[in-house]
Amino acid sequence: MDVDLDETDIEILKRLEKSDDKNLEELSDELGLSKSAIHYRVTNLKQSDVITTISADVDPHALDLSMLLFTEVTVSHESGYAEDVGELLTEIDGVNHVYYMMGDVDFIVISRVQNHDQMHVLIDDIVEIDGVNETSSRFVIQELETGGQLIDNMSEEMVDQVVE
Amino acid sequence: MDVDLDETDIEILKRLEKSDDKNLEELSDELGLSKSAIHYRVTNLKQSDVITTISADVDPHALDLSMLLFTEVTVSHESGYAEDVGELLTEIDGVNHVYYMMGDVDFIVISRVQNHDQMHVLIDDIVEIDGVNETSSRFVIQELETGGQLIDNMSEEMVDQVVE
DNA sequence: AATGAAATCGACCAGCA
């Protein structure tokens, strides 16, 4: 299951995380391998689920999704209900991410809506879930860019631990 | 600047958000358009920045990034320092997302690290930033899947508002 | 694991509604 990656794989992944639009030729030039070799490695990375998907990133603003919302959710009886509540949270319109947390707050929900009304509906939908005890929402004023994705934000040491 | 999308664009985006691996042929079959027409629309969506990038999604676990961390950051003098602090937060190793928030907490930082030691380094890096007053970190036990991306999590009404 | 040649698919062009 666990695949071992070498430096070349990391370099490929770093570039594909940024953009898949760039052709194989750029990669083969930059990494000094044939186009087929790059393709061979990319195929392996996909089949071993290191690369889960190649997908389009859509600008939320193009869909009028201008409000980004963090909501903390606490359930009343943490024992049995938590899993069900989590599942129901993922199904609410506008909800993009649900995280089950350690500590006092049980879930953090990240969602995008287009206006105030939709925000109210969203919060109502959360509160109406059986077992939800308390919610607390906060707005994002601005999303800051970190440059790349996973690998671009890793230190040398972190990368070394994977390659080893 | 603002592009108006029709139902066909939405259907294309919904599919490309899921996976770009699927052929043009699949899309043209499913939507009843020629391959060229699909290509024409996808090109437009890219050029108008509705599709920002086509990129690979990498499994964090393949990179040993098993710890996912939410950190709330409060700055001491919110007036002038906030922008600089935000910028510096994005540059810290392991940090993937930085959000500037409304309310009492100034920033929410989402990061991934491989182990306890890296977590300590990360939090130290945050605290050492000039102007940072207080931090509070929480761990994610589990990330729940919401199915798709943006469009898949939108209601009919939300989509209608975009298509208009 | 990597290569080069052969089959397949996507990008682009001119024209058309």
Add this chain to the structure above:
DNA sequence: TGCTGGTCGATTTCATT
């Protein structure tokens, strides 16, 4: 402007090392 069909170039695949 949005679409079609066809051509060319790029990518994927496969046999071979």
